[in-house]
Amino acid sequence: MTYNLLTVESLTPETVTSALAQCLQVPVQELDVADEASDQDQRNWDALVLCDTAMLRGDVSTSLDIYIQEAMQPQPSERELASAFARAAEAVVLFPAEEMPPSAYWLATEDGRVTRARLYDSDDEEPRYTIDRVEAPVDRLPHVTVARIPEVVRELKIATPVEDVFAAQLHRTYPEETSTAGTPFWEARSSLGAWEKLVRHMESAWAPSGWCPPDLYRERLETRDKLEQVRSQLSQDVAALLQNALESLDALFAQLTVDDSEGLFRKELVGEDVASAHGWWWNRRPEPLPW
DSSP states (O other): OEEEEEESSOOOHHHHHHHHHHHHTOOGGGEEEEETTSOGGGSOTTSSEEEEEEEOEESOOEEEEEEEOTTSOSOOOHHHHHHHHHHHHTOOEEEEOSSSOTTEEEEEOTTSOEEEEEEEEOSSSSOEEEEEEESSOOTTOTTSEEOOOHHHHHTOOOOOHHHHHHHHHHHHHOHHHHHSTTSHHHHHHHHHHHHHHHHHHHHTTTTTTTOOOHHHHHHHHHHHHHHHHHHTTSOHHHHHHHHHHHHHHHHHHHHHSEEOTTOHHHHHHHSSOOTTTSOGGGGEEOSSOOO
């Protein structure tokens, strides 16, 4: 398995070797750590753990490309290795998040904390790296803004089993219409998926992000409105399938929210009273609010 870690501190190959041996609990002789300028012919390619190091510029100083042979079991997750390495090397360690933005990272500290971070690199021939934001204070990064990072919430991989079943049913009968962007069938499928993501995110108590940006919450309420609009454009059989899919999601949404018939929550989201233009889902709110 391959791991890609970045450290705020500048680490020598000797320090990396010692820390990896400690956190992976393998003998030093079973590791081969070398910087990019070393003689590659002198390396032990049969070692259980191989690591290439490189020096970087900016807020991160060292890049670690780590490969653990399959013979070593069990193999840690990237998060587990980053956290263990941060403790062993007494360093701040960044590792990539699963979300789409290339700037999305996690950051592990030597005291065991893991938080979100946003990392950018310049277009220079030798890039300069900037940690633009972290979601929790990091003592060794006093100059970095501490604030939530909304784009990673938008890209969260949230399972949508109801939408999956609905989409499969549509594809069997109307494959072309369902796959063509802009058709009522496509709009129904994509809007149902967005609505289910909101409900499932809420059901999980907003895990793993711990929050939801208000603009994303508003957009997903609007997709529920869109489902009402597109329903009249669907064939009778598809409209029935959509209704069946919505019943369980709407019931769960109602269960997870409280009444807001006075409209205070709506006004916070859109700055005006939208009761006349939108459905009942605008008259309910999560408690507590997720932002």
